[in-house]
Amino acid sequence: MLLFHKIIEPLTDPTKHGGRAEDAFHLVLPSLPGFAFSDKPRERGWNMDRTARAWAVLMARLGYAHYVAQGGDWGSFVTTRLAQQKPQGLAAIHLTMPQVVPDQLPATLTREEQRTVDQLKYWREKNYAYFMQQATKPQTLAYSLADSPAGQAAWLYDIYGNSASDGKPYEDAVPMEDILNEITLYWLTNSAGSSARFYFEQNALGMKPNLGRVDLPTGCSIFPRDLTAPRSWAEKLFPNLIYWNELDHGGHFAPLEEPALYVQELRNCFRTQRST
Numbered sequence: 001m002l003l004f005h006k007i008i009e010p011l012t013d014p015t016k017h018g019g020r021a022e023d024a025f026h027l028v029l030p031s032l033p034g035f036a037f038s039d040k041p042r043e044r045g046w047n048m049d050r051t052a053r054a055w056a057v058l059m060a061r062l063g064y065a066h067y068v069a070q071g072g073d074w075g076s077f078v079t080t081r082l083a084q085q086k087p088q089g090l091a092a093i094h095l096t097m098p099q100v101v102p103d104q105l106p107a108t109l110t111r112e113e114q115r116t117v118d119q120l121k122y123w124r125e126k127n128y129a130y131f132m133q134q135a136t137k138p139q140t141l142a143y144s145l146a147d148s149p150a151g152q153a154a155w156l157y158d159i160y161g162n163s164a165s166d167g168k169p170y171e172d173a174v175p176m177e178d179i180l181n182e183i184t185l186y187w188l189t190n191s192a193g194s195s196a197r198f199y200f201e202q203n204a205l206g207m208k209p210n211l212g213r214v215d216l217p218t219g220c221s222i223f224p225r226d227l228t229a230p231r232s233w234a235e236k237l238f239p240n241l242i243y244w245n246e247l248d249h250g251g252h253f254a255p256l257e258e259p260a261l262y263v264q265e266l267r268n269c270f271r272t273q274r275s276t
Contacts, residue, residue, distance in 0.1 A: 002181050004029055006259035011266065018260075021276075023267045028067075030058060033072060036185050041194070047201040056087035068270050072096035072226075073252065077170040083216045092217035092242065092273040094266060096254060097226055100233040101209035107121075112230035119227055130159055134199035135149025145219060152192060153183045160253065173225075173257045176228030195231050210237060219243030219269035223258070225251030243269040 004027075009204055010017035011025045031038040033046040033054070049094055055078065069089055071079030075098040083093045101116065109117060133141050145152045160179055186192060210233075218238040222228050224247065245265060250258035 002178070002185055004255050007255050007263050007266075010189055010259070010263045014267070015260060017263070019263075019267060021270070022137060025266075025270075026064075028059065028062065028064075030055065032078070032195075032198055034197050035191055036189050036195075041192075041197065045201060046069045046198065047205045048074070049077045049205065052082040052085055055082055055267060056085065056090070058089070066091055066274055068092045068094065070090065070094040070096075070266060072254065074202075077202070077211065080211045080214060084212065084213045086216065090151040090216065092270060093214070093218065094219040094221070094243070094269045096221050096223060097227045097252070098218075098220050098234055098254035099209065099211045100166050100229050101208060102233060102236075110230065110232060112233065113229075114275055116228055116230055116233075123227070130155070131199060135203035136200070138196035139193060141196055141222045145192035152187050153180075155187060155192075156183045173251060174253065178256050209235075212237065214238050217242045217273060220245075221254075221262075221269070222246040223250035223252070223254050224248065225255070225257075227252070243270065 008027060008029075010019065012027060014023040015021050033039070033041050033051055055069070065168055067086075067089055069082055070079070070093065072095070076095045076099060076264070079093050079095060080099065082090065101120070106113070107115065136145075143153055148190045157179060161175070162180070186195070214237060217240045219242050220229065220234055220238075222245065228246075231241075231246075233242070247258075247261060247265075250261055254262045
């Protein structure tokens with residue numbers, strides 16, 4: 001997707017963007033199955049498990065013997081599962097939307113834990129419709145969106161706008177040009193149905209409030225306008241938590257909203273994980 005286009009040059013050529021030469025990354029930015037530049041799956045089962053296995057095969061075929069992985073949104077699910085699968089070469093992961101809500105909530109919640117519970121409640125009551133439509137009836141939706149560019153634009157703009165939990169229009173955080181580019185990419189690649197299938201496949205696998213324990217080194221950057229996670233819950237599932245930072249601003253699509261902050265978070269998190 002175009003979500004990462006603002007961070008590619010700062011990560012690959014840091015000396016031109018306020019970083020050091022040793023902060024440079026090679027980047028592999030695959031689209032999820034059914035999204036944009038990836039093929040459209042023709043069989044069932046392309047959920048986070050299978051996608052994570054595919055990413056491991058991809059990295060091996062590209063010749064990477066030592067690498068790290070990062071994910072937000074669905075990428076948080078895939079990256080977490082990738083770490084749990086422990087493919088050879090994967091050294092650490094970084095998440096911006098860690099899935100760490102306990103199966104059973106504590107009787108007494110801290111302020112940070114209550115904030116997360118309140119966010120989930122608000123999302124499920126106000127912004128859950130698009131998720132359930134794609135998770136249960138993706139093909140029905142696909143015919144409508146694939147037939148109408150206005151419908152595709154309205155659908156995606158609403159999803160992006162809902163990420164602004166402070167109630168401001170999303171274009172206050174992201175230039176309208178970037179939003180239109182994302183919408184256009186879905187339209188030109190006819191990805192309405194195939195991208196919705198990922199929700200369907202993941203829902204069939206089962207949606208739990210957390211994805212379980214991760215033993216590999218894990219870092220988290222928590223942006224306030226995203227679904228936040230309290231460190232107290234993250235530490236229980238990530239015993240090797242190497243990095244944690246709660247930022248003052250930024251949201252669900254941080255690489256578009258706050259690219260400089262996002263780049264710095266990746267540099268800070270993975271600096272100690274570089275091979276010698």
